[in-house]
Amino acid sequence: MTDGRRADATAATPDSGAGDKAGVPMGTRAREAVLQRIVDRRYAQGARLVEREVAEELGMSRVPVREALRALVSEGLLELLPHSGVRVRRLERADVEHLYEVWEPLTVQASRLAARARAAGDTEGLATLEAALHQAERAAAADEATREVAAHTAFHESMVAMAGNPLLARTMEQLSWQLRLVFGLREEPAHMRAQHAEMYRHIAAGDAEAAAASTLLHVRDSRAVALRSLFGDA
Numbered sequence: 001m002t003d004g005r006r007a008d009a010t011a012a013t014p015d016s017g018a019g020d021k022a023g024v025p026m027g028t029r030a031r032e033a034v035l036q037r038i039v040d041r042r043y044a045q046g047a048r049l050v051e052r053e054v055a056e057e058l059g060m061s062r063v064p065v066r067e068a069l070r071a072l073v074s075e076g077l078l079e080l081l082p083h084s085g086v087r088v089r090r091l092e093r094a095d096v097e098h099l100y101e102v103w104e105p106l107t108v109q110a111s112r113l114a115a116r117a118r119a120a121g122d123t124e125g126l127a128t129l130e131a132a133l134h135q136a137e138r139a140a141a142a143d144e145a146t147r148e149v150a151a152h153t154a155f156h157e158s159m160v161a162m163a164g165n166p167l168l169a170r171t172m173e174q175l176s177w178q179l180r181l182v183f184g185l186r187e188e189p190a191h192m193r194a195q196h197a198e199m200y201r202h203i204a205a206g207d208a209e210a211a212a213a214s215t216l217l218h219v220r221d222s223r224a225v226a227l228r229s230l231f232g233d234a
Contacts, residue, residue: 025064028068029064030054030065030067033058034054034065034069035180038077038088038181039149039177039184044088045088045089046087046088047088048081049087051065069086075177091182091185091230093230096231097223099175100222102175103175104220104223106168106172106175107156107159108212110163110165110215111159111199111211111214112209112212112215113162113163113164113165113168113208114163114211115202115207115210116208117162118162122164126162126203128162129203132155133155133197133200135151135154136151136155136193136196140190153176153180159199160172182230185226186226186230189225191221192225196218198214199211199218
């Protein structure tokens with residue numbers, strides 16, 4: 001896909017030895033910053049990450065960065081190198097297939113529950129979904145791939161929030177960064193936006209089964225696009 005990615009406008013502030021002004025621990029901030037750089041490919045698959053260099057880039061001390069890198073190793077996004085730090089783990093075909101096997105039933109159920117919530121009168125959740133659609137359209141028109149991926153991710157996350165099931169939300173949160181990574185690496189064809197629009201229409205109509213059916217088709221198509229983009233599947 002066209003690479004319209006841009007560097008983050010918000011750089012990390014220097015480490016004060018505690019959390020930032022909003023109370024977010026520096027280790028958490030470091031983890032999120034490294035994750036974002038993996039997702040937008042500033043840290044490419046297979047790239048070696050040096051703790052000192054990452055700390056300098058983020059404007060932090062090495063302690064929270066070390067904590068963040070260890071956490072990402074445990075989450076499977078980084079892997080240890082013998083005597084030489086860590087590197088960004090390369091996605092294997094099995095990683096993508098396993099992710100979609102788990103994501104498919106969960107997101108289909110999320111769309112079904114979101115439609116039921118709309119039928120029960122939820123207007124706020126619907127407005128958030130619509131906003132994500134518009135964000136994706138604007139990003140695509142401006143050829144800003146990173147923003148488009150973020151908008152598509154926001155659409156799915158908003159659908160989960162609208163579903164109103166805390167257990168589903170917590171489970172989906174565990175998949176969030178893996179999904180963002182796959183979305184960022186694959187192509188982002190225009191028909192994905194059209195599929196989101198169709199899902200939105202069914203949710204807006206409060207039609208749970210039509211929403212679920214359109215979401216199932218979307219997820220399976222997304223899987224095919226990901227495998228074709230990443231591994232050259234016909």
